[in-house]
Amino acid sequence: MKKFAVFLCAILLVCAVLTGVASARGTIVEAAASFAEGNGKIARFVRIFIDEGGYRQVLRGLKNTMLIAVFGLAIGILFGTLIAAVRVMPRYKRLPRILNRICSVYVGFFRGTPIVVQLLLGYYVLLPALSLNYPALYVCIAVFGLNSSAYVSEIMRSGISSVDGGQMEAGRALGLPYSTAMLRIVIPQAVKNILPTLGNEFISLIKETSVVSFVGTLDIYVAFNAIGTNSYEFMVPYLAMALIYILLVAAATALVKLMERRLARSDRSVSSH
Secondary structure (H helix, E strand, C coil), rough: HHHHHHHHHHHHHHHHHHHHHHHHHHHHHHHHHHHHHHHHHHEEEEEHHHHHHHHHHHHHHHHHHHHHHHHHHHHHHHCCCCCCHHHHCCCCHHHHHHHHHHHHHHHHHHCCCHHHHHHHHHHHHHHHCCCCCCHHHHHHHHHHHHHHHHHHHHHHHHHHHHHHHHHEEEEECCCCHHHHHHHHHHHHHHHHHHHHHHHHHHHHHHHHHHHHHHHHCCCCCHHHHHHHHHHCCCCCHHHHHHHHHHHHHHHHHHHHCCCCHHHHHHHHHHHHH
């Protein structure tokens, strides 16, 4: 009886080992199948991206993305600075009060509506109403620039407010007009204070360009979405798209930090003299 019990325990132990081996084998097979499937997805992406020329579309989309972001920020800084100067202008005369109200409505509209709505209104409503026919890329640059100017105006206004009021008074005491003192004395100091925030605005513009497909403009999203449509697989293209956006934002951040260090170095050299 004792021998039979030992024999039975040995059989059970062998069965347990065999079951474990079979389970581990199934897990290994599943992992290998998953790895092979992942390799297949990557292979399809590489085939469409390189062999079928998908990278050309991505490069065109990248160029459009950077054009919209760079020129949009430039327009935003230009108009935003003008709006900020109007909004901090003394209002003891009628004209500054009227201009301030117009600027308040402008800022309220562009900050209160989504960028997609502004694109749709600009391309499908305003252009036909004015009987104009411009490429969608130009419309995107203009709309992103006007949208950015609303935000930059508030950024610039806070930067101007951070500058000591004695700077403007000193300029006026030297006989400079208000506009000249603002442009040559106050605004350069304000830009140093708001440079990191302007960098954040540029990063926001880069990421917001992903909505320009609503008006038919080719950008990074449209390019990678087309690759996913052709390969019937979107995981790898979307991961590659996310990586490109991360690299663009990292490059913009590094550029802003470099400009900050140079401005700080120039300030130290001026103070030492």
